[in-house]
Amino acid sequence: MNVITRFGVSIDERLLKKFDDLIEEKGYVNRSEAIRDLIRYMLDTDEISDPDAEAVGTLSLVYKHDSHEIADKLNEIEHDYFNNIVSATHVHLDHDNCLEVLILRGKARDVKAIADRLRAVKNIQKGYLTLTSTLEENEFADIRN
Secondary structure (H helix, E strand, C coil), X not given: XXXXXXXXXXXXXXXXXXXXXXXXXXXXXXXXHHXXXXXXXXXXXXXXXXXXXXXXXXXEEEEECCCHHHHHHHHHHHHHCCCCEEEEEEEECCCCEEEXXXXXXXXXXXXXXXXXXXXXXXXXXXXXXXXXXXXCCCCCCCCCC
């Protein structure tokens, strides 16, 4: 069982007002939960800064489908890293544009390198990687009150 510790925080009134507005907008029920999420986020960010940390990530790629070479190149790279790619989804955004979303898993350095290689494919218009530590690695992932 987790023990809850209460502590005080000194904060500028204007900053607190902006924080309160933000947590209301985001739907937090109280400041404590918002602060716990911020702490978890900082711990997670610090953890995945270690290149050897186990990480999972989502990579979103947007590109125009009119170039067959781009799909072939993405497919080729994805096959090179089949051990790290958990899932890949292809979505037709409109007549001309496609979205490829990949879930990647492995050492943080490897996940970042795979994402960099895919983003570097000619004619990729946008490529965004979101990384987090794995639940096994993050001892604070399950602490929610």
